[in-house]
Amino acid sequence: MVERALCTGCGACAAVCPRQAVQMREDWEGFHYPVVSKRSCIDCGLCARVCPLTGAREAGGEASFFAAKAKREADRLLGSSGGIFHLLAAQVLQEGGSVWGAALGEDGMLRHTEACDQSSLSRLTRTKYIQSDMTPVWRKIRAEAREGRPVLFCGTPCQTDAVRAFLGEERGGVILADLICFGVPSPGLWRRYAARLEKRLAGTLEGVSFRDKRNRDNGHTCAVQAGGMEHVWPLGEDLYCRSYFRGVNLRPSCAHCRYCTTERASDITLGDFWGIEGVRPGFDDGMGCSVVICRTRAGRALWERVQGDTQWFPCRREEAANESQPRLREPTQAHPRRRLYMGLWRVLPFSLWLKLCRRM
Ligand SMILES: Cc1cc2nc3c(=O)[nH]c(=O)nc-3n(C[C@H](O)[C@H](O)[C@H](O)COP(=O)(O)OP(=O)(O)OC[C@H]3O[C@@H](n4cnc5c(N)ncnc54)[C@H](O)[C@@H]3O)c2cc1C
Known part of the structure:
Protein backbone atom coordinates (compact mmCIF):
# COMPACT_ATOMS: atom_id res chain seq x y z
CA MET A 1 0.00 0.00 0.00
CA VAL A 2 1.01 3.61 -0.52
CA GLU A 3 2.85 5.46 2.28
CA ARG A 4 0.61 6.99 4.94
CA ALA A 5 1.36 10.65 4.12
CA LEU A 6 0.08 10.11 0.58
CA CYS A 7 -2.96 7.95 1.41
CA THR A 8 -6.15 9.80 0.45
CA GLY A 9 -8.38 7.46 2.50
CA CYS A 10 -10.57 6.56 -0.51
CA GLY A 11 -11.12 3.05 0.89
CA ALA A 12 -10.77 1.18 -2.43
CA CYS A 13 -8.20 -1.14 -0.80
CA ALA A 14 -10.69 -2.11 1.92
CA ALA A 15 -13.46 -2.61 -0.65
CA VAL A 16 -11.39 -4.90 -2.87
CA CYS A 17 -10.04 -7.16 -0.13
CA PRO A 18 -11.58 -10.67 -0.46
CA ARG A 19 -10.97 -11.44 3.25
CA GLN A 20 -12.06 -8.12 4.83
CA ALA A 21 -8.51 -7.92 6.14
CA VAL A 22 -8.38 -4.17 5.44
CA GLN A 23 -10.52 -1.93 7.66
CA MET A 24 -10.81 1.85 7.48
CA ARG A 25 -10.18 3.33 10.95
CA GLU A 26 -10.27 6.90 12.23
CA ASP A 27 -6.91 8.26 13.41
CA TRP A 28 -6.19 10.86 16.09
CA GLU A 29 -6.73 13.75 13.67
CA GLY A 30 -10.12 12.36 12.61
CA PHE A 31 -9.20 10.99 9.15
CA HIS A 32 -9.74 7.41 7.98
CA TYR A 33 -6.80 5.17 7.05
CA PRO A 34 -6.63 1.50 6.07
CA VAL A 35 -5.45 -0.89 8.77
CA VAL A 36 -4.46 -4.42 7.68
CA SER A 37 -5.11 -7.42 9.89
CA LYS A 38 -2.01 -9.60 9.48
CA ARG A 39 -4.04 -12.58 10.66
CA SER A 40 -6.64 -12.34 7.89
CA CYS A 41 -4.35 -11.09 5.09
CA ILE A 42 -3.55 -13.70 2.40
CA ASP A 43 -1.02 -11.47 0.60
CA CYS A 44 -2.99 -11.49 -2.64
CA GLY A 45 -1.78 -7.96 -3.48
CA LEU A 46 -5.22 -6.74 -4.66
CA CYS A 47 -5.18 -3.79 -2.24
CA ALA A 48 -1.87 -2.52 -3.62
CA ARG A 49 -3.00 -3.02 -7.21
CA VAL A 50 -6.28 -1.12 -6.82
CA CYS A 51 -4.62 1.90 -5.15
CA PRO A 52 -4.69 4.70 -7.76
CA LEU A 53 -1.53 6.17 -6.23
CA THR A 54 0.74 3.18 -6.77
CA GLY A 55 1.08 3.66 -10.55
CA ALA A 56 1.83 6.70 -12.68
CA ARG A 57 -1.00 9.25 -12.87
CA GLU A 58 -3.22 8.69 -15.92
CA ALA A 59 -3.14 11.81 -18.10
CA GLY A 60 -6.60 11.43 -19.70
CA GLY A 61 -7.67 12.62 -23.13
CA GLU A 62 -7.22 16.01 -24.74
CA ALA A 63 -9.20 18.57 -22.77
CA PRO A 185 -11.03 18.51 6.12
CA SER A 186 -11.13 15.94 8.91
CA PRO A 187 -14.53 14.21 9.39
CA GLY A 188 -13.69 13.68 13.08
CA LEU A 189 -13.10 17.39 13.61
CA TRP A 190 -16.35 18.15 11.73
CA ARG A 191 -18.25 15.76 14.05
CA ARG A 192 -16.90 17.71 17.03
CA TYR A 193 -17.74 21.06 15.44
CA ALA A 194 -21.24 19.90 14.47
CA ALA A 195 -21.88 18.86 18.09
CA ARG A 196 -20.78 22.30 19.23
CA LEU A 197 -23.03 24.00 16.66
CA GLU A 198 -25.99 21.97 17.94
CA LYS A 199 -25.25 23.09 21.49
CA ARG A 200 -24.78 26.72 20.53
CA LEU A 201 -27.86 26.84 18.31
CA ALA A 202 -29.92 24.75 20.76
CA GLY A 203 -31.22 22.29 18.18
CA THR A 204 -30.41 19.26 16.05
CA LEU A 205 -28.49 20.09 12.89
CA GLU A 206 -30.88 19.74 9.95
CA GLY A 207 -28.79 21.15 7.14
CA VAL A 208 -25.63 23.08 6.34
CA SER A 209 -24.91 25.15 3.27
CA PHE A 210 -21.26 26.10 3.35
CA ARG A 211 -21.65 28.27 0.27
CA ASP A 212 -25.03 29.91 0.41
CA LYS A 213 -25.72 32.48 -2.31
CA ARG A 214 -28.58 34.53 -0.86
CA ASN A 215 -26.26 37.55 -0.68
CA ARG A 216 -25.21 37.16 -4.34
CA ASP A 217 -21.64 36.91 -3.08
CA ASN A 218 -20.60 33.77 -5.00
CA GLY A 219 -21.35 31.63 -1.99
CA HIS A 220 -19.28 33.38 0.67
CA THR A 221 -22.08 32.91 3.19
CA CYS A 222 -22.67 29.98 5.54
CA ALA A 223 -26.28 28.94 6.33
CA VAL A 224 -27.13 26.41 9.02
CA GLN A 225 -30.54 24.94 9.83
CA ALA A 226 -30.88 23.71 13.40
CA GLY A 227 -33.91 23.13 15.62
CA GLY A 228 -36.29 24.49 12.98
CA MET A 229 -34.44 27.81 12.68
CA GLU A 230 -32.00 29.12 10.11
CA HIS A 231 -28.75 30.83 11.10
CA VAL A 232 -26.57 32.70 8.64
CA TRP A 233 -23.06 34.13 8.94
CA PRO A 234 -20.19 35.11 6.63
CA LEU A 235 -18.12 32.12 5.53
CA GLY A 236 -14.91 33.87 6.64
CA GLU A 237 -16.21 34.17 10.22
CA ASP A 238 -16.92 30.46 10.58
CA LEU A 239 -14.00 29.13 12.60
CA TYR A 240 -14.20 25.60 11.17
CA CYS A 241 -14.08 27.01 7.63
CA ARG A 242 -11.38 29.45 8.67
CA SER A 243 -9.18 26.56 9.81
CA TYR A 244 -9.94 24.86 6.49
CA PHE A 245 -8.99 27.80 4.29
CA ARG A 246 -5.81 28.34 6.32
CA GLY A 247 -4.75 24.73 5.60
CA VAL A 248 -5.04 23.56 9.23
CA ASN A 249 -7.62 20.77 9.12
CA ARG A 329 -1.44 24.07 -10.80
CA GLU A 330 -0.33 23.12 -7.28
CA PRO A 331 -1.68 21.64 -4.03
CA THR A 332 -2.73 23.74 -1.04
CA GLN A 333 0.14 24.18 1.38
CA ALA A 334 -0.52 22.98 4.91
CA HIS A 335 -0.50 25.65 7.65
CA PRO A 336 3.00 25.81 9.22
CA ARG A 337 1.50 24.81 12.59
CA ARG A 338 -0.92 22.23 11.21
CA ARG A 339 0.46 19.33 13.23
CA LEU A 340 0.26 21.26 16.47
CA TYR A 341 -3.33 22.41 15.88
CA MET A 342 -4.47 18.98 14.72
CA GLY A 343 -2.83 17.34 17.70
CA LEU A 344 -4.74 19.62 20.05
CA TRP A 345 -8.39 19.56 19.02
CA ARG A 346 -9.17 16.36 20.92
CA VAL A 347 -7.12 17.41 23.97
CA LEU A 348 -8.15 21.01 24.60
CA PRO A 349 -11.67 22.13 25.51
CA PHE A 350 -13.13 22.65 22.03
CA SER A 351 -14.06 26.30 22.68
CA LEU A 352 -10.41 26.99 23.50
CA TRP A 353 -9.27 25.23 20.34
CA LEU A 354 -11.65 27.40 18.31
CA LYS A 355 -10.29 30.50 20.04
CA LEU A 356 -6.84 29.48 18.80
CA CYS A 357 -8.29 29.28 15.28
CA ARG A 358 -9.23 32.95 15.53
CA ARG A 359 -5.53 33.79 15.77
CA MET A 360 -4.44 31.84 12.69
C1 LIG B 1 -14.00 20.01 -0.60
C2 LIG B 1 -14.13 20.82 -1.86
C3 LIG B 1 -13.17 21.77 -2.20
C4 LIG B 1 -13.28 22.50 -3.39
N1 LIG B 1 -12.28 23.39 -3.72
C5 LIG B 1 -12.34 24.10 -4.89
C6 LIG B 1 -11.30 24.99 -5.26
O1 LIG B 1 -10.31 25.21 -4.53
N2 LIG B 1 -11.41 25.65 -6.46
C7 LIG B 1 -12.49 25.44 -7.29
O2 LIG B 1 -12.52 26.03 -8.36
N3 LIG B 1 -13.49 24.60 -6.96
C8 LIG B 1 -13.44 23.91 -5.79
N4 LIG B 1 -14.45 23.04 -5.45
C9 LIG B 1 -15.55 22.80 -6.40
C10 LIG B 1 -16.68 23.80 -6.30
O3 LIG B 1 -16.92 24.16 -4.97
C11 LIG B 1 -17.98 23.24 -6.88
O4 LIG B 1 -18.33 22.05 -6.22
C12 LIG B 1 -17.90 22.91 -8.34
O5 LIG B 1 -17.54 24.07 -9.05
C13 LIG B 1 -19.22 22.39 -8.89
O6 LIG B 1 -20.19 23.35 -8.69
P1 LIG B 1 -21.69 23.14 -9.19
O7 LIG B 1 -22.44 24.37 -8.85
O8 LIG B 1 -21.66 22.71 -10.62
O9 LIG B 1 -22.16 21.87 -8.41
P2 LIG B 1 -22.49 21.61 -6.86
O10 LIG B 1 -23.94 21.48 -6.67
O11 LIG B 1 -21.75 22.55 -6.02
O12 LIG B 1 -22.02 20.08 -6.68
C14 LIG B 1 -20.80 19.68 -6.50
C15 LIG B 1 -20.68 18.18 -6.46
O13 LIG B 1 -19.68 17.98 -5.46
C16 LIG B 1 -20.04 16.92 -4.61
N5 LIG B 1 -19.47 17.19 -3.30
C17 LIG B 1 -19.82 18.16 -2.44
N6 LIG B 1 -19.04 18.10 -1.34
C18 LIG B 1 -18.20 17.07 -1.52
C19 LIG B 1 -17.17 16.49 -0.73
N7 LIG B 1 -16.84 16.98 0.44
N8 LIG B 1 -16.52 15.43 -1.24
C20 LIG B 1 -16.83 14.90 -2.44
N9 LIG B 1 -17.80 15.42 -3.23
C21 LIG B 1 -18.47 16.48 -2.78
C22 LIG B 1 -21.56 16.97 -4.60
O14 LIG B 1 -22.06 15.71 -4.23
C23 LIG B 1 -21.85 17.31 -6.03
O15 LIG B 1 -21.78 16.11 -6.75
C24 LIG B 1 -14.38 22.30 -4.26
C25 LIG B 1 -15.36 21.37 -3.90
C26 LIG B 1 -15.23 20.62 -2.72
C27 LIG B 1 -16.29 19.60 -2.38
Whole structure:
Protein backbone atom coordinates (compact mmCIF):
# COMPACT_ATOMS: atom_id res chain seq x y z
CA MET A 1 0.00 0.00 0.00
CA VAL A 2 1.01 3.61 -0.52
CA GLU A 3 2.85 5.46 2.28
CA ARG A 4 0.61 6.99 4.94
CA ALA A 5 1.36 10.65 4.12
CA LEU A 6 0.08 10.11 0.58
CA CYS A 7 -2.96 7.95 1.41
CA THR A 8 -6.15 9.80 0.45
CA GLY A 9 -8.38 7.46 2.50
CA CYS A 10 -10.57 6.56 -0.51
CA GLY A 11 -11.12 3.05 0.89
CA ALA A 12 -10.77 1.18 -2.43
CA CYS A 13 -8.20 -1.14 -0.80
CA ALA A 14 -10.69 -2.11 1.92
CA ALA A 15 -13.46 -2.61 -0.65
CA VAL A 16 -11.39 -4.90 -2.87
CA CYS A 17 -10.04 -7.16 -0.13
CA PRO A 18 -11.58 -10.67 -0.46
CA ARG A 19 -10.97 -11.44 3.25
CA GLN A 20 -12.06 -8.12 4.83
CA ALA A 21 -8.51 -7.92 6.14
CA VAL A 22 -8.38 -4.17 5.44
CA GLN A 23 -10.52 -1.93 7.66
CA MET A 24 -10.81 1.85 7.48
CA ARG A 25 -10.18 3.33 10.95
CA GLU A 26 -10.27 6.90 12.23
CA ASP A 27 -6.91 8.26 13.41
CA TRP A 28 -6.19 10.86 16.09
CA GLU A 29 -6.73 13.75 13.67
CA GLY A 30 -10.12 12.36 12.61
CA PHE A 31 -9.20 10.99 9.15
CA HIS A 32 -9.74 7.41 7.98
CA TYR A 33 -6.80 5.17 7.05
CA PRO A 34 -6.63 1.50 6.07
CA VAL A 35 -5.45 -0.89 8.77
CA VAL A 36 -4.46 -4.42 7.68
CA SER A 37 -5.11 -7.42 9.89
CA LYS A 38 -2.01 -9.60 9.48
CA ARG A 39 -4.04 -12.58 10.66
CA SER A 40 -6.64 -12.34 7.89
CA CYS A 41 -4.35 -11.09 5.09
CA ILE A 42 -3.55 -13.70 2.40
CA ASP A 43 -1.02 -11.47 0.60
CA CYS A 44 -2.99 -11.49 -2.64
CA GLY A 45 -1.78 -7.96 -3.48
CA LEU A 46 -5.22 -6.74 -4.66
CA CYS A 47 -5.18 -3.79 -2.24
CA ALA A 48 -1.87 -2.52 -3.62
CA ARG A 49 -3.00 -3.02 -7.21
CA VAL A 50 -6.28 -1.12 -6.82
CA CYS A 51 -4.62 1.90 -5.15
CA PRO A 52 -4.69 4.70 -7.76
CA LEU A 53 -1.53 6.17 -6.23
CA THR A 54 0.74 3.18 -6.77
CA GLY A 55 1.08 3.66 -10.55
CA ALA A 56 1.83 6.70 -12.68
CA ARG A 57 -1.00 9.25 -12.87
CA GLU A 58 -3.22 8.69 -15.92
CA ALA A 59 -3.14 11.81 -18.10
CA GLY A 60 -6.60 11.43 -19.70
CA GLY A 61 -7.67 12.62 -23.13
CA GLU A 62 -7.22 16.01 -24.74
CA ALA A 63 -9.20 18.57 -22.77
CA SER A 64 -11.64 21.25 -23.90
CA PHE A 65 -12.43 24.13 -21.55
CA PHE A 66 -15.64 26.09 -21.01
CA ALA A 67 -17.04 28.78 -18.76
CA ALA A 68 -20.67 28.07 -17.90
CA LYS A 69 -23.56 28.91 -15.63
CA ALA A 70 -27.07 27.50 -15.51
CA LYS A 71 -29.57 29.82 -17.23
CA ARG A 72 -32.14 29.44 -14.46
CA GLU A 73 -31.17 31.16 -11.23
CA ALA A 74 -32.98 28.40 -9.30
CA ASP A 75 -30.49 25.87 -10.73
CA ARG A 76 -27.58 28.04 -9.71
CA LEU A 77 -28.98 28.47 -6.21
CA LEU A 78 -28.80 24.68 -5.92
CA GLY A 79 -25.07 24.59 -6.70
CA SER A 80 -21.96 26.12 -5.21
CA SER A 81 -20.72 27.60 -8.45
CA GLY A 82 -22.57 27.57 -11.80
CA GLY A 83 -25.06 24.80 -10.92
CA ILE A 84 -23.62 22.57 -13.67
CA PHE A 85 -23.49 19.42 -11.53
CA HIS A 86 -27.25 19.66 -10.97
CA LEU A 87 -27.92 19.91 -14.71
CA LEU A 88 -25.64 16.95 -15.55
CA ALA A 89 -27.16 14.88 -12.76
CA ALA A 90 -30.76 15.72 -13.72
CA GLN A 91 -29.96 14.72 -17.32
CA VAL A 92 -28.56 11.32 -16.26
CA LEU A 93 -31.63 10.71 -14.07
CA GLN A 94 -33.94 11.65 -16.93
CA GLU A 95 -32.15 9.06 -19.09
CA GLY A 96 -32.96 6.38 -16.51
CA GLY A 97 -29.63 6.43 -14.70
CA SER A 98 -28.50 7.24 -11.19
CA VAL A 99 -26.10 9.69 -9.59
CA TRP A 100 -23.52 9.40 -6.81
CA GLY A 101 -22.51 12.45 -4.78
CA ALA A 102 -21.78 13.50 -1.22
CA ALA A 103 -24.76 13.96 1.11
CA LEU A 104 -25.03 14.82 4.80
CA GLY A 105 -26.70 12.01 6.74
CA GLU A 106 -29.10 12.40 9.65
CA ASP A 107 -26.10 11.94 11.96
CA GLY A 108 -24.52 15.04 10.42
CA MET A 109 -21.73 13.05 8.73
CA LEU A 110 -20.92 13.15 5.00
CA ARG A 111 -21.23 10.00 2.88
CA HIS A 112 -21.29 9.28 -0.80
CA THR A 113 -24.93 8.54 -1.52
CA GLU A 114 -26.89 7.53 -4.59
CA ALA A 115 -29.79 9.54 -6.01
CA CYS A 116 -32.16 7.57 -8.23
CA ASP A 117 -34.80 10.30 -8.67
CA GLN A 118 -34.97 14.09 -8.94
CA SER A 119 -36.37 14.54 -5.43
CA SER A 120 -33.27 13.02 -3.78
CA LEU A 121 -30.84 15.03 -5.92
CA SER A 122 -30.87 18.18 -3.79
CA ARG A 123 -29.11 16.31 -0.94
CA LEU A 124 -26.14 15.75 -3.24
CA THR A 125 -25.74 19.27 -4.58
CA ARG A 126 -23.49 21.96 -3.11
CA THR A 127 -19.98 21.83 -1.75
CA LYS A 128 -19.53 20.38 1.71
CA TYR A 129 -16.22 21.08 3.41
CA ILE A 130 -15.82 17.62 4.94
CA GLN A 131 -14.13 14.48 3.62
CA SER A 132 -16.93 12.14 2.55
CA ASP A 133 -17.07 8.43 3.35
CA MET A 134 -16.99 6.28 0.20
CA THR A 135 -17.98 3.00 1.88
CA PRO A 136 -21.50 2.90 0.34
CA VAL A 137 -20.17 3.26 -3.21
CA TRP A 138 -17.95 0.33 -4.15
CA ARG A 139 -20.12 -2.76 -4.41
CA LYS A 140 -23.12 -0.93 -5.78
CA ILE A 141 -21.28 1.00 -8.50
CA ARG A 142 -19.50 -2.17 -9.65
CA ALA A 143 -22.87 -3.91 -10.04
CA GLU A 144 -24.27 -0.88 -11.89
CA ALA A 145 -21.25 -0.76 -14.20
CA ARG A 146 -21.67 -4.46 -15.00
CA GLU A 147 -25.34 -3.90 -15.82
CA GLY A 148 -24.30 -1.11 -18.19
CA ARG A 149 -26.69 1.40 -16.61
CA PRO A 150 -25.96 5.14 -17.05
CA VAL A 151 -24.35 6.37 -13.83
CA LEU A 152 -22.77 9.71 -12.94
CA PHE A 153 -20.24 9.67 -10.12
CA CYS A 154 -19.04 13.02 -8.76
CA GLY A 155 -16.42 13.52 -6.06
CA THR A 156 -13.01 14.91 -5.27
CA PRO A 157 -10.34 14.00 -7.85
CA CYS A 158 -8.75 11.39 -5.56
CA GLN A 159 -12.14 9.70 -5.00
CA THR A 160 -13.00 9.79 -8.68
CA ASP A 161 -9.63 8.36 -9.67
CA ALA A 162 -10.13 5.62 -7.08
CA VAL A 163 -13.47 4.68 -8.68
CA ARG A 164 -11.74 4.59 -12.08
CA ALA A 165 -9.02 2.30 -10.72
CA PHE A 166 -11.55 0.12 -8.86
CA LEU A 167 -13.76 -0.44 -11.92
CA GLY A 168 -10.83 -0.91 -14.32
CA GLU A 169 -12.00 -2.28 -17.68
CA GLU A 170 -15.53 -2.79 -16.30
CA ARG A 171 -16.54 0.89 -16.47
CA GLY A 172 -19.80 0.25 -18.37
CA GLY A 173 -21.86 3.46 -18.54
CA VAL A 174 -20.23 5.13 -15.53
CA ILE A 175 -19.27 8.76 -16.19
CA LEU A 176 -16.67 10.15 -13.82
CA ALA A 177 -16.88 13.82 -12.88
CA ASP A 178 -14.32 15.25 -10.49
CA LEU A 179 -13.94 18.63 -8.82
CA ILE A 180 -11.19 21.16 -8.65
CA CYS A 181 -10.33 20.71 -4.99
CA PHE A 182 -8.71 22.84 -2.29
CA GLY A 183 -8.41 19.80 -0.02
CA VAL A 184 -10.60 17.84 2.39
CA PRO A 185 -11.03 18.51 6.12
CA SER A 186 -11.13 15.94 8.91
CA PRO A 187 -14.53 14.21 9.39
CA GLY A 188 -13.69 13.68 13.08
CA LEU A 189 -13.10 17.39 13.61
CA TRP A 190 -16.35 18.15 11.73
CA ARG A 191 -18.25 15.76 14.05
CA ARG A 192 -16.90 17.71 17.03
CA TYR A 193 -17.74 21.06 15.44
CA ALA A 194 -21.24 19.90 14.47
CA ALA A 195 -21.88 18.86 18.09
CA ARG A 196 -20.78 22.30 19.23
CA LEU A 197 -23.03 24.00 16.66
CA GLU A 198 -25.99 21.97 17.94
CA LYS A 199 -25.25 23.09 21.49
CA ARG A 200 -24.78 26.72 20.53
CA LEU A 201 -27.86 26.84 18.31
CA ALA A 202 -29.92 24.75 20.76
CA GLY A 203 -31.22 22.29 18.18
CA THR A 204 -30.41 19.26 16.05
CA LEU A 205 -28.49 20.09 12.89
CA GLU A 206 -30.88 19.74 9.95
CA GLY A 207 -28.79 21.15 7.14
CA VAL A 208 -25.63 23.08 6.34
CA SER A 209 -24.91 25.15 3.27
CA PHE A 210 -21.26 26.10 3.35
CA ARG A 211 -21.65 28.27 0.27
CA ASP A 212 -25.03 29.91 0.41
CA LYS A 213 -25.72 32.48 -2.31
CA ARG A 214 -28.58 34.53 -0.86
CA ASN A 215 -26.26 37.55 -0.68
CA ARG A 216 -25.21 37.16 -4.34
CA ASP A 217 -21.64 36.91 -3.08
CA ASN A 218 -20.60 33.77 -5.00
CA GLY A 219 -21.35 31.63 -1.99
CA HIS A 220 -19.28 33.38 0.67
CA THR A 221 -22.08 32.91 3.19
CA CYS A 222 -22.67 29.98 5.54
CA ALA A 223 -26.28 28.94 6.33
CA VAL A 224 -27.13 26.41 9.02
CA GLN A 225 -30.54 24.94 9.83
CA ALA A 226 -30.88 23.71 13.40
CA GLY A 227 -33.91 23.13 15.62
CA GLY A 228 -36.29 24.49 12.98
CA MET A 229 -34.44 27.81 12.68
CA GLU A 230 -32.00 29.12 10.11
CA HIS A 231 -28.75 30.83 11.10
CA VAL A 232 -26.57 32.70 8.64
CA TRP A 233 -23.06 34.13 8.94
CA PRO A 234 -20.19 35.11 6.63
CA LEU A 235 -18.12 32.12 5.53
CA GLY A 236 -14.91 33.87 6.64
CA GLU A 237 -16.21 34.17 10.22
CA ASP A 238 -16.92 30.46 10.58
CA LEU A 239 -14.00 29.13 12.60
CA TYR A 240 -14.20 25.60 11.17
CA CYS A 241 -14.08 27.01 7.63
CA ARG A 242 -11.38 29.45 8.67
CA SER A 243 -9.18 26.56 9.81
CA TYR A 244 -9.94 24.86 6.49
CA PHE A 245 -8.99 27.80 4.29
CA ARG A 246 -5.81 28.34 6.32
CA GLY A 247 -4.75 24.73 5.60
CA VAL A 248 -5.04 23.56 9.23
CA ASN A 249 -7.62 20.77 9.12
CA LEU A 250 -6.69 19.36 5.70
CA ARG A 251 -5.83 15.71 5.21
CA PRO A 252 -2.01 15.35 5.09
CA SER A 253 -2.18 13.85 1.56
CA CYS A 254 -3.80 17.06 0.25
CA ALA A 255 -0.43 18.85 0.46
CA HIS A 256 0.95 16.22 -1.96
CA CYS A 257 -2.13 16.05 -4.20
CA ARG A 258 -1.23 14.92 -7.70
CA TYR A 259 -4.54 15.99 -9.20
CA CYS A 260 -3.84 19.75 -9.04
CA THR A 261 -3.55 19.88 -12.81
CA THR A 262 -5.88 19.95 -15.80
CA GLU A 263 -4.48 16.56 -16.86
CA ARG A 264 -6.64 14.03 -15.11
CA ALA A 265 -8.27 10.76 -16.09
CA SER A 266 -11.89 11.79 -15.36
CA ASP A 267 -14.49 12.41 -18.08
CA ILE A 268 -15.40 15.89 -16.80
CA THR A 269 -13.94 18.29 -14.24
CA LEU A 270 -16.06 20.97 -12.54
CA GLY A 271 -14.84 23.93 -10.52
CA ASP A 272 -15.49 27.55 -9.70
CA PHE A 273 -14.40 29.84 -12.51
CA TRP A 274 -12.35 32.08 -10.23
CA GLY A 275 -10.83 34.94 -12.25
CA ILE A 276 -13.73 35.01 -14.76
CA GLU A 277 -13.77 38.84 -14.57
CA GLY A 278 -10.36 38.86 -16.30
CA VAL A 279 -11.62 36.52 -19.06
CA ARG A 280 -15.11 37.89 -19.74
CA PRO A 281 -16.02 40.95 -17.69
CA GLY A 282 -19.73 41.04 -16.77
CA PHE A 283 -20.28 37.24 -16.97
CA ASP A 284 -20.12 36.93 -13.19
CA ASP A 285 -23.21 38.21 -11.40
CA GLY A 286 -22.36 36.92 -7.92
CA MET A 287 -24.53 33.81 -8.33
CA GLY A 288 -21.72 31.50 -9.40
CA CYS A 289 -19.97 30.51 -12.57
CA SER A 290 -18.26 27.19 -13.31
CA VAL A 291 -15.30 25.99 -15.26
CA VAL A 292 -16.14 22.79 -17.17
CA ILE A 293 -13.31 20.64 -18.54
CA CYS A 294 -14.26 17.76 -20.86
CA ARG A 295 -11.77 15.04 -21.75
CA THR A 296 -13.59 12.07 -23.19
CA ARG A 297 -16.32 11.44 -25.72
CA ALA A 298 -18.74 10.40 -22.96
CA GLY A 299 -17.94 13.51 -20.92
CA ARG A 300 -18.32 15.84 -23.90
CA ALA A 301 -21.57 14.19 -25.00
CA LEU A 302 -23.14 14.63 -21.55
CA TRP A 303 -22.02 18.26 -21.35
CA GLU A 304 -23.43 18.92 -24.84
CA ARG A 305 -26.81 17.50 -23.80
CA VAL A 306 -27.18 20.14 -21.06
CA GLN A 307 -25.50 23.08 -22.81
CA GLY A 308 -28.90 24.45 -23.91
CA ASP A 309 -29.79 25.07 -20.25
CA THR A 310 -26.65 27.12 -19.69
CA GLN A 311 -24.96 30.31 -20.73
CA TRP A 312 -21.52 29.21 -21.83
CA PHE A 313 -18.49 29.98 -23.95
CA PRO A 314 -15.36 28.00 -24.81
CA CYS A 315 -12.08 29.23 -23.41
CA ARG A 316 -8.39 28.44 -23.52
CA ARG A 317 -6.57 26.33 -20.97
CA GLU A 318 -4.61 29.38 -19.73
CA GLU A 319 -7.87 31.26 -19.15
CA ALA A 320 -9.39 28.41 -17.11
CA ALA A 321 -6.18 27.74 -15.17
CA ASN A 322 -5.54 31.44 -14.57
CA GLU A 323 -3.69 32.78 -11.55
CA SER A 324 -6.88 33.00 -9.46
CA GLN A 325 -7.23 29.22 -9.86
CA PRO A 326 -4.12 27.79 -8.11
CA ARG A 327 -5.68 24.33 -7.57
CA LEU A 328 -5.18 23.55 -11.26
CA ARG A 329 -1.44 24.07 -10.80
CA GLU A 330 -0.33 23.12 -7.28
CA PRO A 331 -1.68 21.64 -4.03
CA THR A 332 -2.73 23.74 -1.04
CA GLN A 333 0.14 24.18 1.38
CA ALA A 334 -0.52 22.98 4.91
CA HIS A 335 -0.50 25.65 7.65
CA PRO A 336 3.00 25.81 9.22
CA ARG A 337 1.50 24.81 12.59
CA ARG A 338 -0.92 22.23 11.21
CA ARG A 339 0.46 19.33 13.23
CA LEU A 340 0.26 21.26 16.47
CA TYR A 341 -3.33 22.41 15.88
CA MET A 342 -4.47 18.98 14.72
CA GLY A 343 -2.83 17.34 17.70
CA LEU A 344 -4.74 19.62 20.05
CA TRP A 345 -8.39 19.56 19.02
CA ARG A 346 -9.17 16.36 20.92
CA VAL A 347 -7.12 17.41 23.97
CA LEU A 348 -8.15 21.01 24.60
CA PRO A 349 -11.67 22.13 25.51
CA PHE A 350 -13.13 22.65 22.03
CA SER A 351 -14.06 26.30 22.68
CA LEU A 352 -10.41 26.99 23.50
CA TRP A 353 -9.27 25.23 20.34
CA LEU A 354 -11.65 27.40 18.31
CA LYS A 355 -10.29 30.50 20.04
CA LEU A 356 -6.84 29.48 18.80
CA CYS A 357 -8.29 29.28 15.28
CA ARG A 358 -9.23 32.95 15.53
CA ARG A 359 -5.53 33.79 15.77
CA MET A 360 -4.44 31.84 12.69
C1 LIG B 1 -14.00 20.01 -0.60
C2 LIG B 1 -14.13 20.82 -1.86
C3 LIG B 1 -13.17 21.77 -2.20
C4 LIG B 1 -13.28 22.50 -3.39
N1 LIG B 1 -12.28 23.39 -3.72
C5 LIG B 1 -12.34 24.10 -4.89
C6 LIG B 1 -11.30 24.99 -5.26
O1 LIG B 1 -10.31 25.21 -4.53
N2 LIG B 1 -11.41 25.65 -6.46
C7 LIG B 1 -12.49 25.44 -7.29
O2 LIG B 1 -12.52 26.03 -8.36
N3 LIG B 1 -13.49 24.60 -6.96
C8 LIG B 1 -13.44 23.91 -5.79
N4 LIG B 1 -14.45 23.04 -5.45
C9 LIG B 1 -15.55 22.80 -6.40
C10 LIG B 1 -16.68 23.80 -6.30
O3 LIG B 1 -16.92 24.16 -4.97
C11 LIG B 1 -17.98 23.24 -6.88
O4 LIG B 1 -18.33 22.05 -6.22
C12 LIG B 1 -17.90 22.91 -8.34
O5 LIG B 1 -17.54 24.07 -9.05
C13 LIG B 1 -19.22 22.39 -8.89
O6 LIG B 1 -20.19 23.35 -8.69
P1 LIG B 1 -21.69 23.14 -9.19
O7 LIG B 1 -22.44 24.37 -8.85
O8 LIG B 1 -21.66 22.71 -10.62
O9 LIG B 1 -22.16 21.87 -8.41
P2 LIG B 1 -22.49 21.61 -6.86
O10 LIG B 1 -23.94 21.48 -6.67
O11 LIG B 1 -21.75 22.55 -6.02
O12 LIG B 1 -22.02 20.08 -6.68
C14 LIG B 1 -20.80 19.68 -6.50
C15 LIG B 1 -20.68 18.18 -6.46
O13 LIG B 1 -19.68 17.98 -5.46
C16 LIG B 1 -20.04 16.92 -4.61
N5 LIG B 1 -19.47 17.19 -3.30
C17 LIG B 1 -19.82 18.16 -2.44
N6 LIG B 1 -19.04 18.10 -1.34
C18 LIG B 1 -18.20 17.07 -1.52
C19 LIG B 1 -17.17 16.49 -0.73
N7 LIG B 1 -16.84 16.98 0.44
N8 LIG B 1 -16.52 15.43 -1.24
C20 LIG B 1 -16.83 14.90 -2.44
N9 LIG B 1 -17.80 15.42 -3.23
C21 LIG B 1 -18.47 16.48 -2.78
C22 LIG B 1 -21.56 16.97 -4.60
O14 LIG B 1 -22.06 15.71 -4.23
C23 LIG B 1 -21.85 17.31 -6.03
O15 LIG B 1 -21.78 16.11 -6.75
C24 LIG B 1 -14.38 22.30 -4.26
C25 LIG B 1 -15.36 21.37 -3.90
C26 LIG B 1 -15.23 20.62 -2.72
C27 LIG B 1 -16.29 19.60 -2.38
